[in-house]
Amino acid sequence: MSARPNPESAEHVVVNALGEFLASPPAGTPGEIIEALTLMAGNAADPLPPRLFFEAVEQAPSAISITDARARILYVNRAFELLTGYTREEVIGENESILSNKATPENIYQHLWRTIQGKQTWTGTLVNRTRQGGDYLAELTIAPVLDQGGGLKYFLGMHRDVTKVHELEGELRRQKMRIETVLDAAPVVVVLLDAEGRVLLENQACKKLYSELGGREPGEAFSAALREQVGLDPLVECLSGRAFKDLEISIAAPGSSGPRWFSCSGTPADELDPSARGFFGRQKKGERRMLLLANEVTARRREIERAHLENLRARLAEQQLTHSLHETMAASIYQIQAPMNVIQAAAALARSGSASLETLAEMLEDISRSGTKALDTLKAALPEGPREPGVMVNVNELLRQVLELETDRLLAAGIVVDWRPSHLLPELPGHKDSLRSLFKHLIDNAIQALNESGRPQRDLLLATRSVDGAVEVAVQDNGRGIPFEDRFRVFEPFYIGWRNRRGRAGMGLPMAQEIVNAHGGYIEVDPDYQDGCRIHLTLSAVPADQ
Numbered sequence: 334m335s336a337r338p339n340p341e342s343a344e345h346v347v348v349n350a351l352g353e354f355l356a357s358p359p360a361g362t363p364g365e366i367i368e369a370l371t372l373m374a375g376n377a378a379d380p381l382p383p384r385l386f387f388e389a390v391e392q393a394p395s396a397i398s399i400t401d402a403r404a405r406i407l408y409v410n411r412a413f414e415l416l417t418g419y420t421r422e423e424v425i426g427e428n429e430s431i432l433s434n435k436a437t438p439e440n441i442y443q444h445l446w447r448t449i450q451g452k453q454t455w456t457g458t459l460v461n462r463t464r465q466g467g468d469y470l471a472e473l474t475i476a477p478v479l480d481q482g483g484g485l486k487y488f489l490g491m492h493r494d495v496t497k498v499h500e501l502e503g504e505l506r507r508q509k510m511r512i513e514t515v516l517d518a519a520p521v522v523v524v525l526l527d528a529e530g531r532v533l534l535e536n537q538a539c540k541k542l543y544s545e546l547g548g549r550e551p552g553e554a555f556s557a558a559l560r561e562q563v564g565l566d567p568l569v570e571c572l573s574g575r576a577f578k579d580l581e582i583s584i585a586a587p588g589s590s591g592p593r594w595f596s597c598s599g600t601p602a603d604e605l606d607p608s609a610r611g612f613f614g615r616q617k618k619g620e621r622r623m624l625l626l627a628n629e630v631t632a633r634r635r636e637i638e639r640a641h642l643e644n645l646r647a648r649l650a651e652q653q654l655t656h657s658l659h660e661t662m663a664a665s666i667y668q669i670q671a672p673m674n675v676i677q678a679a680a681a682l683a684r685s686g687s688a689s690l691e692t693l694a695e696m697l698e699d700i701s702r703s704g705t706k707a708l709d710t711l712k713a714a715l716p717e718g719p720r721e722p723g724v725m726v727n728v729n730e731l732l733r734q735v736l737e738l739e740t741d742r743l744l745a746a747g748i749v750v751d752w753r754p755s756h757l758l759p760e761l762p763g764h765k766d767s768l769r770s771l772f773k774h775l776i777d778n779a780i781q782a783l784n785e786s787g788r789p790q791r792d793l794l795l796a797t798r799s800v801d802g803a804v805e806v807a808v809q810d811n812g813r814g815i816p817f818e819d820r821f822r823v824f825e826p827f828y829i830g831w832r833n834r835r836g837r838a839g840m841g842l843p844m845a846q847e848i849v850n851a852h853g854g855y856i857e858v859d860p861d862y863q864d865g866c867r868i869h870l871t872l873s874a875v876p877a878d879q
């Protein structure tokens with residue numbers, strides 16, 4: 334049988350106060366506190382002897398204090414002494430306010446007291462000060478203990494230092510804010526989805542897209558588009574540990590003139606097991622997530638589509654022009670046939686001497702009429718020369734563009750191109766399209782000359798240089814060359830020196846000369862070059878419209 338505790342002793346206060354408390358725990362007392370104290374007291378059927386119960390409270394890891402109804406301390410345990418720095422001799426008889434560092438707002442205390450005086454348990458956080466003057470955050474629970482008549486007899490206080498937890502929570506909040514700031518500043522849509530496709534985290538760009546899509550989750554919209562348009566289920570991929578990169582999909586957006594295009598990438602992201610068992614590295618396989626990044630590429634897509642359409646339009650216009658020229662030529666050939674027939678008949682009559690001069694004159698008038706008609710048909714079909722505004726042009730850039738356009742033909746003809754642009758070339762006022770067609774014509778001529786030469790080694794040299802503020806261009810090939818005596822005639826209209834005349838009208842070089850003249854320059858066949866043909870042309874800095 335255990336001895337009864339002395340009514341004045343700490344053991345008596347503890348056993349009495351806690352016994353009463355456990356007999357009817359007040360409303361609001363956290364379950365784990367009741368559980369902890371019940372464990373110390375032993376179960377109701379077989380209570381621990383008072384001495385052992387007291388010892389359990391003494392050795393409890395939480396700071397426990399028992400006060401009278403005015404918060405005067407009657408008992409504190411060992412953990413209280415260790416945490417506050419006060420010995421029990423120093424605090425017994427003092428008010429619990431000895432622990433206050435005066436930084437806790439008044440209304441917290443008022444709420445604390447209203448609660449415990451209403452015979453309910455209060456739990457909250459206060460800023461405390463140790464005996465040595467150090468501040469700490471105390472997570473405190475105060476439970477009232479009532480006497481037989483239901484009056485307030487004791488208050489049971491239990492508190493622990495949660496400063497570290499608070500600091501860690503603060504650091505966590507700051508980390509989260511930093512991550513969010515970085516993610517929000519990113520111009521790409523970032524969204525983290527769980528295995529069911531639920532959004533766990535999203536950045537500002539994602540939230541913006543959500544409202545632009547009329548309240549549709551971007552993560553869900555991207556996943557559906559990837560499934561339908563690429564045949565890939567992003568969640569299935571990532572949950573199986575496979576990443577994907579730069580897959581382009583389109584999404585219909587309400588109010589947008591066309592679909593919006595996004596380049597999507599997905600990465601599997603494994604989360605660590607946060608449970609206690611993970612402390613020694615024995616964590617369970619954490620949950621797998623999908624980090625989805627989407628970069629809007631609508632502008633680039635539209636630019637490509639626009640360029641494609643432009644190209645198509647230009648090709649169609651070219652085809653139309655060729656077609657109508659072909660038709661006019663056929664009509665003119667047909668119309669020219671009539672005067673030709675009359676000429677032949679007139680010639681036969683003249684030779685036989687059977688026709689009068691009057692008849693021959695009539696026949697000549699007939700020839701003149703139908704000849705004029707054929708001429709008119711041809712004139713009407715002559716396309717108007719393109720008018721383009723003068724801008725500052727970089728001759729190297731234009732030549733490079735034409736070379737790119739001609740690459741396939743040059744390769745097919747086995748021609749080796751030696752491209753020697755001058756790095757210091759002045760920009761000139763000029764008409765880009767005219768200059769491009771000038772260079773294209775000269776390169777086309779070089780290709781034909783090389784093809785007709787039959788040489789196994791075929792070279793084309795293109796060079797630019799600056800001469801007194803003007804730009805000089807040399808186009809040199811080692812093809813069949815132009816005979817010395819023809820070097821001026823090649824610039825005459827309708828002169829054709831090619832063996833293969835198909836598609837040639839003898840107007841290329843005259844037109845090239847016209848373009849060069851319009852740019853204040855001159856063009857010539859270099860008489861000193863014997864190993865093929867070298868064309869020199871200069872483009873001067875005089876304004877192109879003069």
Ligand code: FAD
Nearest residue numbers: 400403404429430432433442443446459461475488489490
């Ligand atoms: P006080 O003048 O003591 O109180 C401030 C306000 O609290 C008053 O304006 C009033 O509204 C209310 N109040 C105070 N005493 C009473 C009362 N008897 N009846 C009704 N209302 C009252 N405080 C801490 O700072 N840290 C602790 O760790 C802590 N532990 C406690 C443990 C227990 C078991 C109890 C019962 C109280 C505890 N307190 C603790 C509260 C403490 O008793 C003081 O109320 C508090 O520290 C404020 O003290 P103060 O001197 O600044 O102002």
